[in-house]
Amino acid sequence: MEKKEDELVGKTAENKKVVLKNYVNGTPIETDMEVRKHGNPIKLEAPKASVLVKNLYLSCDPYMRGRMQDFHKSYVPPFSPGSAIEGFGVSKVVDSDDPNFKRGDLVTGLTSWEEYSVIRNTGQLRIIQQDDGIPLSYHVGLLGMPGFTAYAGFYEVCAPKKGEYVYVSAAAGAVGQLVGQLAKLHGCYVVGSAGTSQKVEILKNKLGFDEAFNYKEELDLEATLARYFAQGIDIYFDNVGGPMLDAALGNMRVHGRVAVCGMVSQNSRTDTQSFRNMFGLISKRITIKGFLQSDFLHLYSRFLEDITGYYKQGKIVYIENMNDGLESAATAFVGLFSGKNVGKQVIRVASE
Structure with missing residues (x-):
């Protein structure tokens, strides 16, 4: 029996995405962003040396505000108006031309605010060893x-x-x-x-x-x-x-x-x-x-071990604020700057 990913490869998708319309001066508002469909349906195949992923969860983080303006001296480059916003996410590999990843792998790392993303910088992706005791979305929050x-x-x-x-x-x-x-x-x-x-x-x-x-x-x-x-x-x-x-x-x-x-x-x-x-x-x-x-990536494996252990032992808890669908992304993001979220703000794009 074929996996879902095998059934998707080679097909096409409209691929909805959230784009930044123009650079923002001041506090972002919902109309600074909009949901668009890809100009032409995209073919669900991984280009050379890349992976194609289906995005499951996207992270809303305050640092992304700095990427919405071209004059801000941030530590990451600005977004490109008209293109999908980028951020951390949890995704599932649909197709891969990278030997380190296979169809069906769950991964976390930088992706785009869209249904499907081609990730060329695969070195920044981490394969998630799924644990039924830890929600998958926690990999953009507690374990992210x-x-x-x-x-x-x-x-x-x-x-x-x-x-x-x-x-x-x-x-x-x-x-x-x-x-x-x-x-x-x-x-x-x-x-x-x-x-x-x-x-x-x-x-x-x-x-x-x-x-x-x-x-x-x-x-x-x-x-x-x-x-x-x-x-x-x-x-x-x-x-x-x-x-x-x-x-x-x-x-x-x-x-x-x-x-x-x-x-x-x-x-x-x-x-x-x-x-x-x-x-x-x-x-x-x-x-x-x-x-x-x-600055501290050399500690990441220790962090995962410690925090996973604390969570499973009931020594720590973690609170999420979950919004459903790309259509809710702008509202979720803007809410960060008025304190509307309680806990970690996450957007659920699709089920696994």
Whole structure:
């Protein structure tokens, strides 16, 4: 009996895709993107030295905002208007002209926001060893780039010690939710912030944070942090930048560490942000370091083993926000910048 992939090879598909219409200045809105069909039906065959995949799950990540403008000095090149948006995904190999991949393999890596994608840079793909105990979509979240960002950022950049005081912003997001749980497992005191009372309750009651607060309800962020950290902050895992970073700097302890993971508050700003508490970097000998998860790829196999083990043992949980269909992609992505998602934002394109 033929596999589904064997039945598809050589046939044609319209191949719907989500495209960026034009470069974006400011916060993206839904009409900056649209779903289009391929100009002509595509033939479902892998070109030379490539693989053809059927996309199953796509990841919505804040860094993609930087790729929507041509003047932003991001660490990845901008998208091309009129072409399918790119991002991390979980896909199934339909056809392969690469000996490292065969039809039916489940893979994760960079793909395009469309039904079928030709991937020429196959070296960036990783074959998924499917485990019935772990949802497949978790390979763009818990076991994907966000999870690895949390793992590498906390253990390598923050260099935590048992008993330290840890603050995590955007703590109910794809990265922050795992940072907080890893900190608790490490024996730290952990406080997180989020933008709704629902998220605050999740942080405290489901993710195990010691305390949490809704930053939108606080008039003085520096005073708020002083209230939660009477002894000061040893580690600040920063996902937002801006005024929150300044407030945290005003509450850091001597030899505190700040891991700068994201700047979601700055993603659509064109002006500069002034800081009042920068002198503390000197007087308190604070280390502040930006990082990319790709700096630590040598730790990836250890990360997979550790996090898979923690999840199966029930030591950590992971929250997803799942939207169905490419038609929902623009709404899902835009929602990241107004805090509409709870947990990791994922788009389900197709069933396996």
